[in-house]
Amino acid sequence: MDEATGNSNYALDKLRTLLRSGSLDADGKLPTERALSDMLDVSRRAVRRALEVLEAEGLIWRRQGSGTFAGRRPDGWSEHVDSIVAGTDLMEIMEVRLRIEPQLAQLAAMRAKAGEVTRMYELVKKIYESTDADGRELWDGALHRHIAQCAGNQFFLTIFDVINRVRQDEAWQAIRERARSANGTRTVTYGQHTAIVDAIAARDPGAAGEAMRLHLLTLQESLVRITSLDHQQPERNKSSSEEPNPNGALSAEHQTRKQRRTE
Amino acid sequence: MDEATGNSNYALDKLRTLLRSGSLDADGKLPTERALSDMLDVSRRAVRRALEVLEAEGLIWRRQGSGTFAGRRPDGWSEHVDSIVAGTDLMEIMEVRLRIEPQLAQLAAMRAKAGEVTRMYELVKKIYESTDADGRELWDGALHRHIAQCAGNQFFLTIFDVINRVRQDEAWQAIRERARSANGTRTVTYGQHTAIVDAIAARDPGAAGEAMRLHLLTLQESLVRITSLDHQQPERNKSSSEEPNPNGALSAEHQTRKQRRTE
DNA sequence: GCTCGAACCAATTTCCTATTGGTTCAATCC
DNA sequence: GGATTGAACCAATAGGAAATTGGTTCGAGC
Numbered sequence: 001m002d003e004a005t006g007n008s009n010y011a012l013d014k015l016r017t018l019l020r021s022g023s024l025d026a027d028g029k030l031p032t033e034r035a036l037s038d039m040l041d042v043s044r045r046a047v048r049r050a051l052e053v054l055e056a057e058g059l060i061w062r063r064q065g066s067g068t069f070a071g072r073r074p075d076g077w078s079e080h081v082d083s084i085v086a087g088t089d090l091m092e093i094m095e096v097r098l099r100i101e102p103q104l105a106q107l108a109a110m111r112a113k114a115g116e117v118t119r120m121y122e123l124v125k126k127i128y129e130s131t132d133a134d135g136r137e138l139w140d141g142a143l144h145r146h147i148a149q150c151a152g153n154q155f156f157l158t159i160f161d162v163i164n165r166v167r168q169d170e171a172w173q174a175i176r177e178r179a180r181s182a183n184g185t186r187t188v189t190y191g192q193h194t195a196i197v198d199a200i201a202a203r204d205p206g207a208a209g210e211a212m213r214l215h216l217l218t219l220q221e222s223l224v225r226i227t228s229l230d231h232q233q234p235e236r237n238k239s240s241s242e243e244p245n246p247n248g249a250l251s252a253e254h255q256t257r258k259q260r261r262t263e
Numbered sequence: 264m265d266e267a268t269g270n271s272n273y274a275l276d277k278l279r280t281l282l283r284s285g286s287l288d289a290d291g292k293l294p295t296e297r298a299l300s301d302m303l304d305v306s307r308r309a310v311r312r313a314l315e316v317l318e319a320e321g322l323i324w325r326r327q328g329s330g331t332f333a334g335r336r337p338d339g340w341s342e343h344v345d346s347i348v349a350g351t352d353l354m355e356i357m358e359v360r361l362r363i364e365p366q367l368a369q370l371a372a373m374r375a376k377a378g379e380v381t382r383m384y385e386l387v388k389k390i391y392e393s394t395d396a397d398g399r400e401l402w403d404g405a406l407h408r409h410i411a412q413c414a415g416n417q418f419f420l421t422i423f424d425v426i427n428r429v430r431q432d433e434a435w436q437a438i439r440e441r442a443r444s445a446n447g448t449r450t451v452t453y454g455q456h457t458a459i460v461d462a463i464a465a466r467d468p469g470a471a472g473e474a475m476r477l478h479l480l481t482l483q484e485s486l487v488r489i490t491s492l493d494h495q496q497p498e499r500n501k502s503s504s505e506e507p508n509p510n511g512a513l514s515a516e517h518q519t520r521k522q523r524r525t526e
Numbered sequence: 527g528c529t530c531g532a533a534c535c536a537a538t539t540t541c542c543t544a545t546t547g548g549t550t551c552a553a554t555c556c
Numbered sequence: 557g558g559a560t561t562g563a564a565c566c567a568a569t570a571g572g573a574a575a576t577t578g579g580t581t582c583g584a585g586c
Contacts (some may be wrong), residue, residue, distance in 0.1 A: 007529085032577060043530050048579085064578040065538025076343055088418040096419050099370075103362040155351035155429070156359050159422060166418070270560090295546060306561050311548085327547040328569025 007046040014040050015050050019059060019070055028070035030060070077165055085169045090227075093167050094220045101144065101216060102209035104160060107151035109200045109208035116150045120197040128190045133180035141168070143193065147200070147212075178226050192218060270309040277303050278313050282322060282333055291333035293323065340428055348432045353490070356430050357483045364407065364479060365472035367423060370414035372463045372471040379413045383460040391453045396443035404431070406456065410463070410475075441489050455481065 015036075024030055033051070037044040051068060054060045061073035112120075123143040130136040141164070148160040192215040199208035278299075287293065296314070300307040314331060317323045324336035375383075386406040393399040404427070411423040455478040462471035 033579095034577080045530065051578095062578060063538075064536065065576070067538090067577065076346075080339055080343070084418065084421055087421075092416050092418040095370075095416055096422060099366040099419075100363065100422075103366075107358075107362075153355050153358055155347065155355040156362075158347055158350075159359060159363075159425065162422065162425065296548095297546080308561065314547095325547065326569075327567065328545070330546065330569090 007042045008049040011036070011040050011042050011046050012050040012053055015054060019054070024070055029067050030070060032067060077162070081162075081165045081169060084166050085171050088166065090172060090175060090223065091220075093163070094216070094223065096163060097167070098213060098216045098220065100160070100163065101148070102212045104148045104151045104156065105196060105200065105208040105212035106205040107153065107156070108147045109203055109205040111152040112150040112200055116146070117197065117201045120146060120150075120200065124190070124193045124197055127193060128186070136186075137176070137180055140189075140193075147196070150200075175223070175227065179223060188218065189215075270305045271312040274299070274303050274305050274309050275313040275316055278317060282317070287333055293331040293333065295330065340425070344425075344428045344432060347429050348434050351429065353435060353438065353486060354483075356426070357479070357486065359426060360430070361476060361479045361483065363423070363426065364411070365475045367411045367414045367419065368459060368463065368471040368475035369468040370416065370419070371410045372466055372468040374415040375413040375463055379409070380460065380464045383409060383413075383463065387453070387456045387460055390456060391449065399449075400439070400443055403452075403456075410459070413463075438486070438490065442486060451481065452478075 015030075018024075018030065030036075031039065033044055033047050036047045040047070051060065051062065055062060058072060060068055060070055062068045120143065123139055123146060126139040127136055127143065130139055145160070145164065148157050151157065192211065195211040196208060196215060199211050278293075281287075281293070293299070294302065296307055296310050299310045303310070314323065314325065318325060321335060323331055323333055325331045383406065386402055386409060389402040390399055390406065393402055408423070408427065411420050414420065455474065458474040459471060459478060462474050
């Protein structure tokens with residue numbers, strides 16, 4: 001048995017180091033199976049078994065006729081997300097979240113199963129226990145999506161995912177970075193998350209929606225504070241990085257859209 | 264001047280009749296410019312001018328290297344809409360509309376300009392004056408989208424358009440057909456539309472949202488009646504038009520999804 | 527029983543060529 | 557003189573043959 005899969009394991013090790021080394025083209029394409037078989041001096045069958053493992057782990061994805069690529073298989077939305085992002089600003093996204101996520105929380109309060117509520121509490125705990133801002137944002141995103149999932153409407157979940165994709169677009173990376181580091185009081189966020197899940201657990205749609213709305217309002221406020229020029233930072237994070245647009249607040253009329261990614 | 268554009272006008276006429284006749288391939292591809300120039304015995308420049316007019320009118324669209332096509336230029340969403348439709352059912356879509364369009368109506372009540380409100384009343388009139396069910400649905404769609412547009416949030420409008428695309432998918436064609444023919448009392452719909460626009464004109468977000476919600480609830484109810492086997496006559500709906508279900512959803516738990524278009 | 531190599535299959539890319547809309551420009555025609 | 561015309565040329569696309577690449581099958585051999 002050990003003998004049998006020996007070559008595959010050898011190839012697997014080699015491939016793992018190859019993936020970690022990052023010595024790949026920008027598109028993440030790695031050599032062909034035949035080339036790998038030649039390079040590592042193992043049979044193609046062994047290479048394929050190793051690649052199957054890596055694919056199952058989600059480290060690579062393959063397309064017949066094209067090749068094998070590192071990372072996650074891209075889905076069709078990516079392209080459209082770009083065009084959407086180009087025409088929107090952060091405050092528009094926050095406004096949409098403020099009006100949709102409370103609805104999802106309401107539905108979740110009506111339909112979430114016991115096990116799903118348990119999972120929510122676990123996620124809240126994960127957020128609170130995270131030491132780094134990056135991890136907090138990760139678990140926070142997981143909680144919000146889980147609530148959307150518990151709304152029990154596949155189509156609504158798809159809509160949520162579209163919003164989520166736009167929200168997480170790299171164009172906002174910089175602002176989100178600052179928001180994470182400047183997000184002062186963890187306890188406030190923790191309390192709000194708990195309030196949301198408590199309301200869902202209590203099967204109180206109105207309270208769940210309102211709690212979600214409050215949570216997002218707080219988030220929006222902190223975003224406004226960050227993007228405004230004359231803000232007194234809660235804990236003097238970095239030297240004041242320049243933000244050209246102080247108009248972060250949501251206003252009745254809309255400012256001209258920034259042209260982004262216009263190739 | 265008349266002499267100058269004479270040939271173009273001649274070509275324009277010929278092309279219009281060609282488009283109306285429907286004697287085109289299934290893909291709606293027109294002959295090449297050179298071929299048209301030959302067929303109609305006018306210069307290619309004249310053909311191009313005529314085509315420019317038709318393109319500006321939205322009757323055709325052109326792509327260099329490919330050809331000239333009748334109808335509207337397709338965008339990238341179509342493909343994704345199919346995959347979304349495959350995983351949803353009508354009631355899911357109605358639930359989403361019930362929770363999003365009221366929000367858009369609220370925003371529109373806060374931000375719609377005077378001219379936009381005027382346009383809304385015009386659209387309501389168009390709906391009421393339409394003699395055929397097909398025209399009514401067309402103008403109804405225009406009104407709903409216009410309200411979404413008046414919400415003044417580009418991103419929210421994009422979300423609405425996604426929902427709209429899925430809603431209008433041909434998969435629901437049959438049901439919508441029956442809904443149109445069975446939609447008995449026009450006056451009820453007319454009153455509801457007027458109520459929505461009145462609330463927007465009065466800058467009353469709460470009332471606008473509630474009016475929109477009521478309107479969609481009525482629509483949902485008629486859909487339920489149509490899709491249920493043992494339905495009664497449409498005339499009787501006046502008596503029961505009062506808030507058929509205080510809860511926006513149909514039921515707390517979800518019916519199993521139908522598998523559609525799973526090739 | 528398993529692996530290995532080879533051949534074959536199917537999906538995709540690549541390269542080339544023909545087609546087609548877009549543009550320019552001198553000749554031509556009132 | 558001004559606009560049109562026809563021709564040539566440019567740029568983007570479609571179509572197709574050939575090469576590439578992941579997916580599969582099968583017999584030889586240890």
